[in-house]
Amino acid sequence: MYRKACASGMQLIRRSVPTSRCLATSSSSSSSSQNQEQQQQPPPALRPRANAMTDEIIRVDHAGELGADRIYAGQMAILGNGPMGKTIEHMWEQEKCHRKQFEQLIQQHRVRPTIMTPIWNVAAFALGAGTALLGEKAAMACTVAVETVIVEHYNDQLRQIMESPNPDKELLETITKFRDEEQEHHDTGIDCGAEQAPFYKAMTEVIKFGCKTAIAISKKI
Ligand SMILES: [Fe+2]
Ligand SMILES: [Fe+2]
Numbered sequence: 001m002y003r004k005a006c007a008s009g010m011q012l013i014r015r016s017v018p019t020s021r022c023l024a025t026s027s028s029s030s031s032s033s034q035n036q037e038q039q040q041q042p043p044p045a046l047r048p049r050a051n052a053m054t055d056e057i058i059r060v061d062h063a064g065e066l067g068a069d070r071i072y073a074g075q076m077a078i079l080g081n082g083p084m085g086k087t088i089e090h091m092w093e094q095e096k097c098h099r100k101q102f103e104q105l106i107q108q109h110r111v112r113p114t115i116m117t118p119i120w121n122v123a124a125f126a127l128g129a130g131t132a133l134l135g136e137k138a139a140m141a142c143t144v145a146v147e148t149v150i151v152e153h154y155n156d157q158l159r160q161i162m163e164s165p166n167p168d169k170e171l172l173e174t175i176t177k178f179r180d181e182e183q184e185h186h187d188t189g190i191d192c193g194a195e196q197a198p199f200y201k202a203m204t205e206v207i208k209f210g211c212k213t214a215i216a217i218s219k220k221i
Helices: 002-008 032-040 052-079 085-108 117-133 136-163 169-191 200-220
Strands: none
Touching: 052 085, 052 117, 052 136, 052 169, 052 200, 085 169, 117 136, 117 200, 136 169, 136 200
């Protein structure tokens, strides 16, 4: 039952969350004409230099979305041609948009990216590909674990921004939209049989711990 839904991608629209459109000024498409368009676009307009809280939020979210992009890239490398390919690709496209948006915010607010970027790049791809090699359900278990942590993390940030003296409305809107899409990814993972993966509990706990550690490190350095 879940296989049928997952293979057809039907579960992706069941919560009526609109298909992601990139909030960033350029699209995530890799077609050559759009790449040319991207190259011709001026850099995003500078905005006020980020305060300590915004600086931390943008740096850690940029790292997280880069990691998510690489995790789904790893999953696609192994499972892209299989029955789960379309489902994973849909989530990957959304993660590319998330990453692009935070790349734009990093430039606009002149935030320093985490020095861990090259390590997260490799580690995240290895996590995505490694779990995918264990099978589709293990890949979905990885998705559920990562997205659980990210949804909690974004909810914490939304509270933090709303409690600040001058909430950044644009950042609130961006994080709210991405939080909803991460929740959709989590639910897709469950629908696609994550909980039936071998050693589901142990695997997800280890991955959650890894994600929380990466978040704590990326906030600061
Ligand atoms: Fe994301
Ligand atoms: Fe996600």
